[in-house]
Amino acid sequence: MAFNNHHAGPTSQGFQASSFPNYGSPSSNHHxxxxxxxxxxxxxxxxxxxxxxxxxxxxxxxxxxxxxxxxxxxxxxxxxxxxxxxxxxxxxxxxxxxxxxxxxxxxxxxxxxxxxxxxxxxxxxxxxxxxxxxxxxxxxxxxxxxxxxxxxxxxxxxxxxxxxxxxxxxxxxxxxxxxxxxxxxxxxxxxxLQNVSEKEIQAAESTWSEWLAMQDWMLGPRAPETMGRDPRVKREPQD
Known part of the structure:
Protein backbone atom coordinates (compact mmCIF):
# COMPACT_ATOMS: atom_id res chain seq x y z
CA MET A 1 0.00 0.00 0.00
CA ALA A 2 1.32 3.43 -0.90
CA PHE A 3 0.27 6.80 0.46
CA ASN A 4 0.69 9.16 -2.47
CA ASN A 5 1.62 12.64 -1.33
CA HIS A 6 4.08 15.08 -2.85
CA HIS A 7 5.02 16.23 0.66
CA ALA A 8 6.13 12.74 1.65
CA GLY A 9 9.80 13.66 1.79
CA PRO A 10 12.32 11.11 0.46
CA THR A 11 11.14 8.96 -2.42
CA SER A 12 9.31 5.75 -1.48
CA GLN A 13 11.29 3.93 -4.18
CA GLY A 14 14.28 3.73 -1.84
CA PHE A 15 15.73 5.28 1.27
CA GLN A 16 18.73 7.55 1.04
CA ALA A 17 21.26 7.16 3.82
CA SER A 18 20.54 10.69 4.98
CA SER A 19 16.94 9.67 5.64
CA PHE A 20 18.13 7.82 8.73
CA PRO A 21 19.76 10.33 11.06
CA ASN A 22 21.69 9.03 14.01
CA TYR A 23 19.70 8.98 17.20
CA GLY A 24 19.47 12.47 18.55
CA SER A 25 20.23 14.33 15.36
CA PRO A 26 16.88 14.79 13.61
CA SER A 27 17.68 18.25 12.24
CA SER A 28 17.08 18.81 8.54
CA ASN A 29 20.55 20.00 7.59
CA HIS A 30 22.96 17.83 5.62
CA HIS A 31 25.08 17.15 8.71
CA LEU A 193 13.47 -5.12 6.36
CA GLN A 194 12.71 -3.06 3.26
CA ASN A 195 14.86 -0.54 1.35
CA VAL A 196 18.00 -1.13 3.36
CA SER A 197 21.15 0.85 2.56
CA GLU A 198 24.72 -0.34 3.06
CA LYS A 199 25.23 2.52 5.50
CA GLU A 200 22.29 1.35 7.59
CA ILE A 201 23.64 -2.21 7.70
CA GLN A 202 27.08 -0.98 8.76
CA ALA A 203 25.57 1.13 11.53
CA ALA A 204 23.60 -1.90 12.75
CA GLU A 205 26.73 -4.09 12.64
CA SER A 206 28.65 -1.58 14.73
CA THR A 207 25.90 -1.33 17.34
CA TRP A 208 25.49 -5.13 17.39
CA SER A 209 29.21 -5.49 18.06
CA GLU A 210 28.88 -3.11 21.00
CA TRP A 211 26.08 -5.29 22.36
CA LEU A 212 28.17 -8.44 22.01
CA ALA A 213 31.01 -6.68 23.81
CA MET A 214 28.68 -5.82 26.69
CA GLN A 215 27.55 -9.45 26.88
CA ASP A 216 31.21 -10.36 27.41
CA TRP A 217 31.67 -7.49 29.91
CA MET A 218 34.08 -5.84 27.51
CA LEU A 219 33.28 -2.40 28.86
CA GLY A 220 35.21 0.59 30.14
CA PRO A 221 38.89 -0.36 30.46
CA ARG A 222 38.13 -3.73 28.84
CA ALA A 223 36.41 -2.26 25.77
CA PRO A 224 37.88 -3.37 22.43
CA GLU A 225 40.22 -0.85 20.87
CA THR A 226 38.29 -0.94 17.60
CA MET A 227 34.60 -1.17 18.35
CA GLY A 228 32.36 -2.23 15.50
CA ARG A 229 34.73 -4.76 13.94
CA ASP A 230 33.67 -7.85 15.80
CA PRO A 231 35.14 -11.03 14.26
CA ARG A 232 31.79 -12.73 14.72
CA VAL A 233 30.23 -10.34 12.21
CA LYS A 234 30.90 -11.59 8.70
CA ARG A 235 31.39 -8.92 6.05
CA GLU A 236 31.17 -9.60 2.36
CA PRO A 237 34.23 -8.51 0.34
CA GLN A 238 33.87 -5.19 -1.43
CA ASP A 239 34.37 -5.01 -5.18
Missing part, protein backbone atom coordinates in the same frame (compact mmCIF):
# COMPACT_ATOMS: atom_id res chain seq x y z
CA UNK A 32 22.31 15.25 10.47
CA UNK A 33 23.69 11.81 9.56
CA UNK A 34 27.01 12.47 11.29
CA UNK A 35 26.17 14.99 14.00
CA UNK A 36 26.44 13.16 17.36
CA UNK A 37 24.72 15.92 19.35
CA UNK A 38 21.13 15.53 20.45
CA UNK A 39 19.02 18.51 21.42
CA UNK A 40 16.01 16.85 23.01
CA UNK A 41 14.32 20.23 23.55
CA UNK A 42 14.59 21.00 19.83
CA UNK A 43 13.31 17.53 18.91
CA UNK A 44 10.33 17.34 21.25
CA UNK A 45 8.03 19.91 19.53
CA UNK A 46 8.46 18.03 16.26
CA UNK A 47 7.52 14.79 18.00
CA UNK A 48 4.47 16.46 19.55
CA UNK A 49 3.43 17.64 16.10
CA UNK A 50 3.56 14.04 14.84
CA UNK A 51 1.62 12.84 17.87
CA UNK A 52 -1.14 15.41 17.37
CA UNK A 53 -1.35 14.68 13.67
CA UNK A 54 -1.70 10.96 14.27
CA UNK A 55 -4.48 11.40 16.82
CA UNK A 56 -6.37 14.33 15.28
CA UNK A 57 -6.04 13.62 11.57
CA UNK A 58 -4.38 10.38 10.45
CA UNK A 59 -6.37 7.86 12.45
CA UNK A 60 -9.61 9.32 11.03
CA UNK A 61 -8.61 8.88 7.39
CA UNK A 62 -9.56 5.92 5.23
CA UNK A 63 -6.00 5.04 4.02
CA UNK A 64 -4.65 4.83 7.58
CA UNK A 65 -7.68 2.88 8.76
CA UNK A 66 -7.37 0.47 5.83
CA UNK A 67 -3.67 -0.17 6.41
CA UNK A 68 -4.19 -0.55 10.16
CA UNK A 69 -6.85 -3.18 9.45
CA UNK A 70 -4.56 -5.00 7.02
CA UNK A 71 -1.65 -5.17 9.47
CA UNK A 72 -4.06 -5.87 12.35
CA UNK A 73 -3.40 -3.03 14.77
CA UNK A 74 -6.11 -1.01 16.46
CA UNK A 75 -6.05 2.74 16.13
CA UNK A 76 -6.53 4.81 19.30
CA UNK A 77 -10.16 5.65 18.53
CA UNK A 78 -10.87 1.90 18.28
CA UNK A 79 -9.43 1.02 21.67
CA UNK A 80 -11.93 -0.37 24.11
CA UNK A 81 -13.28 0.71 26.47
CA UNK A 82 -11.62 4.11 26.51
CA UNK A 83 -11.06 5.22 22.92
CA UNK A 84 -8.82 8.19 22.22
CA UNK A 85 -10.37 10.22 19.43
CA UNK A 86 -8.11 13.26 19.50
CA UNK A 87 -5.12 14.81 21.24
CA UNK A 88 -7.47 16.65 23.60
CA UNK A 89 -7.71 14.27 26.54
CA UNK A 90 -11.11 15.56 27.66
CA UNK A 91 -12.70 15.24 24.20
CA UNK A 92 -15.18 12.41 23.79
CA UNK A 93 -16.44 13.16 20.31
CA UNK A 94 -15.00 11.87 17.10
CA UNK A 95 -13.00 14.24 14.96
CA UNK A 96 -14.08 12.43 11.82
CA UNK A 97 -17.08 14.50 10.66
CA UNK A 98 -15.18 17.75 11.10
CA UNK A 99 -12.35 16.41 8.95
CA UNK A 100 -14.70 15.39 6.15
CA UNK A 101 -14.00 11.67 6.36
CA UNK A 102 -16.35 8.76 6.85
CA UNK A 103 -16.07 6.61 9.96
CA UNK A 104 -18.12 3.71 11.17
CA UNK A 105 -19.94 4.59 14.40
CA UNK A 106 -17.86 3.94 17.50
CA UNK A 107 -20.14 2.57 20.26
CA UNK A 108 -17.52 3.36 22.90
CA UNK A 109 -17.02 7.01 21.96
CA UNK A 110 -19.39 8.31 24.64
CA UNK A 111 -17.82 6.16 27.34
CA UNK A 112 -14.51 7.99 27.38
CA UNK A 113 -13.65 8.96 30.92
CA UNK A 114 -11.53 12.07 31.37
CA UNK A 115 -10.05 10.53 34.50
CA UNK A 116 -8.55 7.65 32.52
CA UNK A 117 -4.97 7.91 31.23
CA UNK A 118 -4.98 9.25 27.68
CA UNK A 119 -1.35 8.56 26.80
CA UNK A 120 -0.91 7.04 23.34
CA UNK A 121 2.49 5.75 22.28
CA UNK A 122 3.56 5.96 18.66
CA UNK A 123 6.10 3.16 19.06
CA UNK A 124 3.68 0.22 18.52
CA UNK A 125 2.64 1.73 15.20
CA UNK A 126 6.23 2.29 14.10
CA UNK A 127 7.08 -1.30 15.09
CA UNK A 128 4.14 -2.76 13.17
CA UNK A 129 4.92 -0.71 10.05
CA UNK A 130 8.56 -1.80 10.15
CA UNK A 131 7.84 -5.49 10.76
CA UNK A 132 5.30 -5.69 7.93
CA UNK A 133 7.42 -3.71 5.46
CA UNK A 134 5.07 -0.72 5.32
CA UNK A 135 7.44 1.93 6.68
CA UNK A 136 8.01 3.82 3.43
CA UNK A 137 8.29 7.63 3.62
CA UNK A 138 4.86 8.03 2.05
CA UNK A 139 3.19 5.86 4.68
CA UNK A 140 5.09 7.53 7.52
CA UNK A 141 3.93 10.89 6.19
CA UNK A 142 0.36 9.62 6.07
CA UNK A 143 0.54 8.48 9.68
CA UNK A 144 2.58 11.29 11.25
CA UNK A 145 2.33 14.34 9.02
CA UNK A 146 4.77 16.82 7.51
CA UNK A 147 7.11 16.72 10.52
CA UNK A 148 7.52 12.94 10.47
CA UNK A 149 11.22 12.96 9.53
CA UNK A 150 12.29 15.28 12.34
CA UNK A 151 9.64 14.09 14.79
CA UNK A 152 9.78 10.29 14.49
CA UNK A 153 12.63 9.79 12.00
CA UNK A 154 15.17 8.86 14.65
CA UNK A 155 12.68 6.58 16.41
CA UNK A 156 11.94 4.95 13.08
CA UNK A 157 15.65 4.34 12.53
CA UNK A 158 15.94 2.75 15.97
CA UNK A 159 12.98 0.46 15.36
CA UNK A 160 14.46 -0.67 12.04
CA UNK A 161 17.70 -1.49 13.85
CA UNK A 162 15.79 -3.28 16.61
CA UNK A 163 14.07 -5.39 13.96
CA UNK A 164 17.44 -6.37 12.53
CA UNK A 165 18.63 -7.27 16.02
CA UNK A 166 15.51 -9.32 16.70
CA UNK A 167 16.03 -11.32 13.52
CA UNK A 168 19.66 -11.93 14.47
CA UNK A 169 18.80 -12.90 18.06
CA UNK A 170 15.95 -15.38 17.62
CA UNK A 171 14.07 -17.62 15.21
CA UNK A 172 11.01 -16.55 13.22
CA UNK A 173 8.46 -17.69 15.78
CA UNK A 174 10.08 -15.80 18.65
CA UNK A 175 10.44 -12.68 16.53
CA UNK A 176 6.77 -12.88 15.58
CA UNK A 177 5.80 -13.26 19.23
CA UNK A 178 7.89 -10.20 20.08
CA UNK A 179 5.94 -8.19 17.51
CA UNK A 180 2.53 -9.50 18.52
CA UNK A 181 0.52 -7.30 20.85
CA UNK A 182 -2.75 -8.46 22.38
CA UNK A 183 -4.35 -11.72 21.30
CA UNK A 184 -6.51 -9.63 18.94
CA UNK A 185 -3.58 -7.69 17.52
CA UNK A 186 -1.13 -10.37 16.47
CA UNK A 187 1.13 -9.44 13.58
CA UNK A 188 -0.35 -11.20 10.52
CA UNK A 189 2.98 -11.56 8.70
CA UNK A 190 6.62 -10.51 8.85
CA UNK A 191 8.64 -9.14 5.95
CA UNK A 192 12.40 -8.70 5.75
Missing amino acids: RATNPSFDIIEWYPQFQSCHRYFLDVAQHTIPVQALAAFINIQLPFQKQAFPVTSSAASSSRSAGPELGVHLRPNPFANQQNASQPQAVSLIPYLRRLVATGHDSPGVLHGFFGDDWLRGVGSLHEIERRNYLFAAKSADWMKVKQAYDMSSEETVPFLRP
Whole structure:
Protein backbone atom coordinates (compact mmCIF):
# COMPACT_ATOMS: atom_id res chain seq x y z
CA MET A 1 0.00 0.00 0.00
CA ALA A 2 1.32 3.43 -0.90
CA PHE A 3 0.27 6.80 0.46
CA ASN A 4 0.69 9.16 -2.47
CA ASN A 5 1.62 12.64 -1.33
CA HIS A 6 4.08 15.08 -2.85
CA HIS A 7 5.02 16.23 0.66
CA ALA A 8 6.13 12.74 1.65
CA GLY A 9 9.80 13.66 1.79
CA PRO A 10 12.32 11.11 0.46
CA THR A 11 11.14 8.96 -2.42
CA SER A 12 9.31 5.75 -1.48
CA GLN A 13 11.29 3.93 -4.18
CA GLY A 14 14.28 3.73 -1.84
CA PHE A 15 15.73 5.28 1.27
CA GLN A 16 18.73 7.55 1.04
CA ALA A 17 21.26 7.16 3.82
CA SER A 18 20.54 10.69 4.98
CA SER A 19 16.94 9.67 5.64
CA PHE A 20 18.13 7.82 8.73
CA PRO A 21 19.76 10.33 11.06
CA ASN A 22 21.69 9.03 14.01
CA TYR A 23 19.70 8.98 17.20
CA GLY A 24 19.47 12.47 18.55
CA SER A 25 20.23 14.33 15.36
CA PRO A 26 16.88 14.79 13.61
CA SER A 27 17.68 18.25 12.24
CA SER A 28 17.08 18.81 8.54
CA ASN A 29 20.55 20.00 7.59
CA HIS A 30 22.96 17.83 5.62
CA HIS A 31 25.08 17.15 8.71
CA ARG A 32 22.31 15.25 10.47
CA ALA A 33 23.69 11.81 9.56
CA THR A 34 27.01 12.47 11.29
CA ASN A 35 26.17 14.99 14.00
CA PRO A 36 26.44 13.16 17.36
CA SER A 37 24.72 15.92 19.35
CA PHE A 38 21.13 15.53 20.45
CA ASP A 39 19.02 18.51 21.42
CA ILE A 40 16.01 16.85 23.01
CA ILE A 41 14.32 20.23 23.55
CA GLU A 42 14.59 21.00 19.83
CA TRP A 43 13.31 17.53 18.91
CA TYR A 44 10.33 17.34 21.25
CA PRO A 45 8.03 19.91 19.53
CA GLN A 46 8.46 18.03 16.26
CA PHE A 47 7.52 14.79 18.00
CA GLN A 48 4.47 16.46 19.55
CA SER A 49 3.43 17.64 16.10
CA CYS A 50 3.56 14.04 14.84
CA HIS A 51 1.62 12.84 17.87
CA ARG A 52 -1.14 15.41 17.37
CA TYR A 53 -1.35 14.68 13.67
CA PHE A 54 -1.70 10.96 14.27
CA LEU A 55 -4.48 11.40 16.82
CA ASP A 56 -6.37 14.33 15.28
CA VAL A 57 -6.04 13.62 11.57
CA ALA A 58 -4.38 10.38 10.45
CA GLN A 59 -6.37 7.86 12.45
CA HIS A 60 -9.61 9.32 11.03
CA THR A 61 -8.61 8.88 7.39
CA ILE A 62 -9.56 5.92 5.23
CA PRO A 63 -6.00 5.04 4.02
CA VAL A 64 -4.65 4.83 7.58
CA GLN A 65 -7.68 2.88 8.76
CA ALA A 66 -7.37 0.47 5.83
CA LEU A 67 -3.67 -0.17 6.41
CA ALA A 68 -4.19 -0.55 10.16
CA ALA A 69 -6.85 -3.18 9.45
CA PHE A 70 -4.56 -5.00 7.02
CA ILE A 71 -1.65 -5.17 9.47
CA ASN A 72 -4.06 -5.87 12.35
CA ILE A 73 -3.40 -3.03 14.77
CA GLN A 74 -6.11 -1.01 16.46
CA LEU A 75 -6.05 2.74 16.13
CA PRO A 76 -6.53 4.81 19.30
CA PHE A 77 -10.16 5.65 18.53
CA GLN A 78 -10.87 1.90 18.28
CA LYS A 79 -9.43 1.02 21.67
CA GLN A 80 -11.93 -0.37 24.11
CA ALA A 81 -13.28 0.71 26.47
CA PHE A 82 -11.62 4.11 26.51
CA PRO A 83 -11.06 5.22 22.92
CA VAL A 84 -8.82 8.19 22.22
CA THR A 85 -10.37 10.22 19.43
CA SER A 86 -8.11 13.26 19.50
CA SER A 87 -5.12 14.81 21.24
CA ALA A 88 -7.47 16.65 23.60
CA ALA A 89 -7.71 14.27 26.54
CA SER A 90 -11.11 15.56 27.66
CA SER A 91 -12.70 15.24 24.20
CA SER A 92 -15.18 12.41 23.79
CA ARG A 93 -16.44 13.16 20.31
CA SER A 94 -15.00 11.87 17.10
CA ALA A 95 -13.00 14.24 14.96
CA GLY A 96 -14.08 12.43 11.82
CA PRO A 97 -17.08 14.50 10.66
CA GLU A 98 -15.18 17.75 11.10
CA LEU A 99 -12.35 16.41 8.95
CA GLY A 100 -14.70 15.39 6.15
CA VAL A 101 -14.00 11.67 6.36
CA HIS A 102 -16.35 8.76 6.85
CA LEU A 103 -16.07 6.61 9.96
CA ARG A 104 -18.12 3.71 11.17
CA PRO A 105 -19.94 4.59 14.40
CA ASN A 106 -17.86 3.94 17.50
CA PRO A 107 -20.14 2.57 20.26
CA PHE A 108 -17.52 3.36 22.90
CA ALA A 109 -17.02 7.01 21.96
CA ASN A 110 -19.39 8.31 24.64
CA GLN A 111 -17.82 6.16 27.34
CA GLN A 112 -14.51 7.99 27.38
CA ASN A 113 -13.65 8.96 30.92
CA ALA A 114 -11.53 12.07 31.37
CA SER A 115 -10.05 10.53 34.50
CA GLN A 116 -8.55 7.65 32.52
CA PRO A 117 -4.97 7.91 31.23
CA GLN A 118 -4.98 9.25 27.68
CA ALA A 119 -1.35 8.56 26.80
CA VAL A 120 -0.91 7.04 23.34
CA SER A 121 2.49 5.75 22.28
CA LEU A 122 3.56 5.96 18.66
CA ILE A 123 6.10 3.16 19.06
CA PRO A 124 3.68 0.22 18.52
CA TYR A 125 2.64 1.73 15.20
CA LEU A 126 6.23 2.29 14.10
CA ARG A 127 7.08 -1.30 15.09
CA ARG A 128 4.14 -2.76 13.17
CA LEU A 129 4.92 -0.71 10.05
CA VAL A 130 8.56 -1.80 10.15
CA ALA A 131 7.84 -5.49 10.76
CA THR A 132 5.30 -5.69 7.93
CA GLY A 133 7.42 -3.71 5.46
CA HIS A 134 5.07 -0.72 5.32
CA ASP A 135 7.44 1.93 6.68
CA SER A 136 8.01 3.82 3.43
CA PRO A 137 8.29 7.63 3.62
CA GLY A 138 4.86 8.03 2.05
CA VAL A 139 3.19 5.86 4.68
CA LEU A 140 5.09 7.53 7.52
CA HIS A 141 3.93 10.89 6.19
CA GLY A 142 0.36 9.62 6.07
CA PHE A 143 0.54 8.48 9.68
CA PHE A 144 2.58 11.29 11.25
CA GLY A 145 2.33 14.34 9.02
CA ASP A 146 4.77 16.82 7.51
CA ASP A 147 7.11 16.72 10.52
CA TRP A 148 7.52 12.94 10.47
CA LEU A 149 11.22 12.96 9.53
CA ARG A 150 12.29 15.28 12.34
CA GLY A 151 9.64 14.09 14.79
CA VAL A 152 9.78 10.29 14.49
CA GLY A 153 12.63 9.79 12.00
CA SER A 154 15.17 8.86 14.65
CA LEU A 155 12.68 6.58 16.41
CA HIS A 156 11.94 4.95 13.08
CA GLU A 157 15.65 4.34 12.53
CA ILE A 158 15.94 2.75 15.97
CA GLU A 159 12.98 0.46 15.36
CA ARG A 160 14.46 -0.67 12.04
CA ARG A 161 17.70 -1.49 13.85
CA ASN A 162 15.79 -3.28 16.61
CA TYR A 163 14.07 -5.39 13.96
CA LEU A 164 17.44 -6.37 12.53
CA PHE A 165 18.63 -7.27 16.02
CA ALA A 166 15.51 -9.32 16.70
CA ALA A 167 16.03 -11.32 13.52
CA LYS A 168 19.66 -11.93 14.47
CA SER A 169 18.80 -12.90 18.06
CA ALA A 170 15.95 -15.38 17.62
CA ASP A 171 14.07 -17.62 15.21
CA TRP A 172 11.01 -16.55 13.22
CA MET A 173 8.46 -17.69 15.78
CA LYS A 174 10.08 -15.80 18.65
CA VAL A 175 10.44 -12.68 16.53
CA LYS A 176 6.77 -12.88 15.58
CA GLN A 177 5.80 -13.26 19.23
CA ALA A 178 7.89 -10.20 20.08
CA TYR A 179 5.94 -8.19 17.51
CA ASP A 180 2.53 -9.50 18.52
CA MET A 181 0.52 -7.30 20.85
CA SER A 182 -2.75 -8.46 22.38
CA SER A 183 -4.35 -11.72 21.30
CA GLU A 184 -6.51 -9.63 18.94
CA GLU A 185 -3.58 -7.69 17.52
CA THR A 186 -1.13 -10.37 16.47
CA VAL A 187 1.13 -9.44 13.58
CA PRO A 188 -0.35 -11.20 10.52
CA PHE A 189 2.98 -11.56 8.70
CA LEU A 190 6.62 -10.51 8.85
CA ARG A 191 8.64 -9.14 5.95
CA PRO A 192 12.40 -8.70 5.75
CA LEU A 193 13.47 -5.12 6.36
CA GLN A 194 12.71 -3.06 3.26
CA ASN A 195 14.86 -0.54 1.35
CA VAL A 196 18.00 -1.13 3.36
CA SER A 197 21.15 0.85 2.56
CA GLU A 198 24.72 -0.34 3.06
CA LYS A 199 25.23 2.52 5.50
CA GLU A 200 22.29 1.35 7.59
CA ILE A 201 23.64 -2.21 7.70
CA GLN A 202 27.08 -0.98 8.76
CA ALA A 203 25.57 1.13 11.53
CA ALA A 204 23.60 -1.90 12.75
CA GLU A 205 26.73 -4.09 12.64
CA SER A 206 28.65 -1.58 14.73
CA THR A 207 25.90 -1.33 17.34
CA TRP A 208 25.49 -5.13 17.39
CA SER A 209 29.21 -5.49 18.06
CA GLU A 210 28.88 -3.11 21.00
CA TRP A 211 26.08 -5.29 22.36
CA LEU A 212 28.17 -8.44 22.01
CA ALA A 213 31.01 -6.68 23.81
CA MET A 214 28.68 -5.82 26.69
CA GLN A 215 27.55 -9.45 26.88
CA ASP A 216 31.21 -10.36 27.41
CA TRP A 217 31.67 -7.49 29.91
CA MET A 218 34.08 -5.84 27.51
CA LEU A 219 33.28 -2.40 28.86
CA GLY A 220 35.21 0.59 30.14
CA PRO A 221 38.89 -0.36 30.46
CA ARG A 222 38.13 -3.73 28.84
CA ALA A 223 36.41 -2.26 25.77
CA PRO A 224 37.88 -3.37 22.43
CA GLU A 225 40.22 -0.85 20.87
CA THR A 226 38.29 -0.94 17.60
CA MET A 227 34.60 -1.17 18.35
CA GLY A 228 32.36 -2.23 15.50
CA ARG A 229 34.73 -4.76 13.94
CA ASP A 230 33.67 -7.85 15.80
CA PRO A 231 35.14 -11.03 14.26
CA ARG A 232 31.79 -12.73 14.72
CA VAL A 233 30.23 -10.34 12.21
CA LYS A 234 30.90 -11.59 8.70
CA ARG A 235 31.39 -8.92 6.05
CA GLU A 236 31.17 -9.60 2.36
CA PRO A 237 34.23 -8.51 0.34
CA GLN A 238 33.87 -5.19 -1.43
CA ASP A 239 34.37 -5.01 -5.18
